[in-house]
Amino acid sequence: MSTLTEADRFLLKQIRAGDADAWSQLVDRYQGRLVSFARSRVRNADDAEDLVQEAFMSFLRSVDRYEERASIETYLFTILRRRIIDHMRGRHLNVCLLSDTAVGLADDSRATDPMNRVAGSDPTASFYMRREEARDATASALAEAMGELIEGYKSSSNFRDLQIAEMLFYAQMRNKDIASIMSIREQHVALIKHRCVKQVRQVIGDAPSDQQQTETESTALEDGMLTRVWEDGRLSCPKRSTIGAWMLGTLDDAWRDYVAFHVDRLGCRFCQANLDDLKQKNEGRDKDVLRERIMQSTVGFLKRS
Secondary structure: OOOHHHHHHHHHHHHHHHHHHHHHHHHHHHHHHHHHHHHHHHHHHHHHHHHHHHHHHHHHHHHHHOOOOOOHHHHHHHHHHHHHHHHHHHOEEEEEEEEHHHHHHHHHHHHHHHHOOOOOOOOOOOHHHHHHHHHHHHHHHHHHHHHHHHHHHHHHHOOHHHHHHHHHHOOOHHHHHHHHHHHHOOHHHHHEEEEEEEHHHHHHHHOOOOOOHHHHHHHHHOHHHHHHHHHHHHHOOHHHHHHHHHHHHOOOOOHHHHHHHHHHOOOOOOOOHHHHHHHHHOOOOOOOHHHHHHHHHHHHHHHHO
């Protein structure tokens, strides 16, 4: 999971102090990859650019609340992804991300479950607040647990099990289909799944929890929460520099095969956006028009921040 670099931390400090040059540098750094991601999700190029512009505006409005627990890139991607989801809902498009589909189905099933109404009285506002706080705590614990698991796979170059974990928990594929793709027995996939779940549950079990959080934890691995946490935190995404090295053909065989799987086979849209942006930079494409729009629409918020 990406963390804030010293360079980004310094840039953020300057932006919070109202430095327009620092804000311009940040826009230059992240604009291309955000546009590439938006265009992969939205059919109309103008709409995609508008959504990126809105994402930068949202970032600047909320810059004082940004807690720096994730990289600026991850934070911007999260804002943009939510903008895209709102855009799609507004236009009633039947297109959504994997995690949105999974979470939506899970939420719908819970909403229609008669067991949720056994108490016979409407939940209070404090109940909903506690439930949301519990889910936030569980999501944080899940991100920490999966982050440790993924780093372990990467540090030991165990890319086969990492690919299986991505297909299990990020893409939510069936054991049977994963076994076919990886040319292994289905029982082996089940064993890896068991090991992953056991490690995640151990980390979650160490976190403080009340009754509501315990209930949330018990379903976290079965509903769409883990997929959403994985995607929001970009838990297994290779670094941008690693994607660049893959594009140039300078990675060793193990890393090359893994990045190819993650970008091309798994189809991570965040990493595809980074790859597309890197290719465009190599080709020297001009993005000055959109950059000027972003600067004009956000500079006012910078002055007031």
